[in-house]
Amino acid sequence: MVFKRLLGALGVGGPSVDTVLNGGPVMPGGTLYGQVHLEGGDTDADIHAVVLELVARVEAEGGHGYGYEDEDGEHEGVVVFDRTVVGGGFRLPAGARHTVPFSLPVPWEAPVTELHGQSLGIALGIRTELEVAGARDKGDLDPLSVAPLPAQEAILEALGQLGFGFTSADLEMGHLHGTGQRLPFYQEIELTPPAQYAHAVSEIELTFLAHPAGVEIVLEADKRGGLFSEGHDQIGRFSVDHATVLQVHWTAEVDSWIRRLVERRGGFGAPAAHGHDHGYGHGHGHHDEHHGSGMGVGTAVAAGAAGLAAGAVGGYLLSEAVDEFFDDEDEENEDNDEADDNGDDEEDEGGDDDWS
Structure with a gap:
């Protein structure tokens, strides 16, 4: 994998991030292993924290004013159901590469996303957040596969x-x-x-x-x-x-x-x-x-x-539905980046909300 995208909230020329999961699905209650790869931007950066969030697309009747409304009038939103700091407290020199290995416990109630390798249409992901000099950016979102116990x-x-x-x-x-x-x-x-x-x-x-x-x-x-x-x-x-x-x-x-x-x-x-x-x-x-x-x-x-x-199984259609989840998230991140580039320098205070 390549370094996926520039961290927009950290400014043009800031560091980039890519999270790589070790192969194969994880089980509920198991441990997720992988590495967060960082690449320095145009200037040195002090990495305060590298945070991993487990996220899921969840439906809610009534919606409570959050999320996206589907064709049936139900609301969908992205829920953060686990958040772990896996690294930080180091300086990333300009242009340098740094890897943060991690092992992340998976909640026992993590939903099953596949059976015998066939997708059930559940959208789970692991999202990487970087905190640099007081700014935060959700820089990478990767699909997460959970096999049944x-x-x-x-x-x-x-x-x-x-x-x-x-x-x-x-x-x-x-x-x-x-x-x-x-x-x-x-x-x-x-x-x-x-x-x-x-x-x-x-x-x-x-x-x-x-x-x-x-x-x-x-x-x-x-x-x-x-x-x-x-x-x-x-x-x-x-x-x-x-x-x-x-x-x-x-x-x-x-x-x-x-x-x-x-x-x-x-x-x-x-x-x-x-x-x-x-x-x-x-x-x-x-x-x-x-x-x-x-x-x-x-x-x-x-x-x-x-x-x-x-x-x-119709796994192709189910996989398409899951891919839409990640495409929507990428588009939302790009929209946020454009807003930042247009002069919105305020720090995102909504990062800890369950719905985004």
Whole structure:
């Protein structure tokens, strides 16, 4: 990779930056390794801090006045969900090159972006911020790939074995009440049911909330109404320990979860065979009503013995949606640079906002 772009807020002739991640996806709870490459500009620069931010494009109903509004009236914005100083306190001579190696812990609740190398359409990135002589500039944005944990992969594979099809995946702003959620958003993976469930359920939404000991699984079934009853959402929560993943027959286990959701008449769950299954509510009240299309991607993933990632994944279309996220960010950075070049020398005070 080349040094990607001049840091506009630091002025023409300032240093440039490029962040290179070590190959392959990372898992939730894992460690991200890489290097930040700096190249000096026309004059010496005192590098106060090299900061890495983990960012995600997240949807929010109502939008709270932030982000970008899509075709369906929902709002999207870029959320910073981790921020770490990886270096600083050195002088970068004019024209000199300097490398800052780093190891960055990945939050356990980091959303899954791919399955068997196929994109799910989730836009995550790692953004580099340089602080030089009191000025700050977000100088580089690189895509971040997150592969599922063994428990997450086993559950997704089991759903594929049962005939569920992938519809879309997205990130929703808000908290799931009654869970151990720590990030300000959660991931929803939307699935279409196979024939044996289609008469009772129109859609299943799946959320993983991983932690050091295991994974919370939240399932929401959009149940169809009958002649004398309206449709409603049925919710269940289950827990899986990392240590027992290989001891479970996952197809049978997940099938039992789905059957319990389909057969229940109340709104919440009953005790689960492996771990815990509790009723829960939703912090912002929008989850029960939301059945969106993720990032505008309605691509179906063929289900079958090989799991959700088998067959025609439509990875090209999903990758295009993710690329748009980074293109939009680059255009916004370029617009900001032009504003700086036109005489706006005020320091950006909005860098710490969750939405940008």
